[in-house]
């Protein structure tokens with residue numbers, strides 16, 4: 412049996428493992444590369460993956476860097492089942508459809524440019540909504556904790572990963588030539604004790620572990636500290652009648668932020684004020700979360716089923732159309748505006764920044780990672796002015812970053828996840844991280860459990 416790595420090897424995106432036994436071939440994840448032109452050029456299905464000869468795909472969760480190459484796989488001839496939890500199927504469909512739309516818009520824009528310059532070549536999107544629909548027909552829903560057989564010699568179980576709705580770690584037992592081997596793929600792991608989702612499941616043993624290492628070099632700020640800072644900012648904004656802008660990631664982060672706001676209103680820590688959710692994608696994702704309360708932790712399930720959450724968030728308004736979004740320019744504070752994109756590099760948040768950064772009462776709360784050279788990053792670094800849509804905007808707003816809302820486990824939680832398996836001394840492969848994060852985590856793992864971790868490159872094959 413062997414496993415070949417077709418992504419997320421010494422980098423964070425493109426998760427994709429090809430497992431081959433004597434009689435079966437299957438993929439765990441089939442994610443997209445994101446972040447730079449160099450990475451995006453890797454968004455294809457390598458020939459030696461032989462898409463049409465794959466038995467199945469097992470999906471850890473619905474983020475694009477884990478499912479984004481599925482439409483390409485289907486275009487290359489894959490027609491087998493794609494196993495995932497119900498939450499993952501819904502999130503993956505939402506995210507893939509959004510990606511198809513963005514690619515179509517980008518290709519249309521590029522084609523207008525080429526036409527204007529008299530070029531004959533045509534830019535085509537990587538995949539279309541039609542391809543996404545073909546993927547949707549292949550999904551097979553599986554429940555957490557139930558064994559299923561994606562191939563005749565492979566038994567598989569998905570267990571909670573605590574990262575986003577429906578996210579799972581994959582436990583796989585392979586029966587080959589009279590012996591059995593247990594493989595574990597962590598997928599993306601969430602932190603312990605986060606609201607809404609359950610904690611990552613305890614996995615007792617494995618012969619080979621593929622483990623993510625996105626934040627392998629550090630711990631995040633604690634959640635209670637982060638929530639306390641968030642409360643202080645909202646209280647001050649209420650007193651100053653300020654507008655609070657929160658650039659959000661649609662899936663996971665938005666729902667968590669809403670959860671904390673609801674709690675503050677319920678406990679009368681912050682007086683209720685209007686909340687505008689100005690992102691069709693985040694509105695759709697929030698709707699999916701509320702439809703899948705069976706995948707949440709007990710507290711969130713109860714808040715949903717009793718109607719308490721809806722009561723707490725009675726001041727929440729959703730803005731679907733561009734007109735509804737534009738109308739927020741005339742709204743006065745105190746209020747909260749949650750809009751995408753989370754990295755302040757596109758989307759409706761750009762308009763809100765343009766209109767409000769110059770006003771001293773505005774508070775901009777950054778709740779996620781901001782890439783280098785992005786407007787979000789420049790604002791965090793204290794820029795006095797930023798350029799938005801070609802216009803220079805003076806910054807009089809207060810800009811604050813809250814560090815503890817990550818959907819990824821920090822170093823201590825990664826070690827905690829590995830601990831039950833570590834005593835049996837499995838072979839360990841670190842994935843989904845950059846070299847600095849991986850080497851820091853490797854060092855800690857060696858120190859804590861005496862295990863030596865490997866960090867293979869893209870295309871390398873691990874022979875078991």
Ligand SMILES: [Zn+2]
Nearest residue numbers: 472474574599
């Ligand atoms: Zn993820």
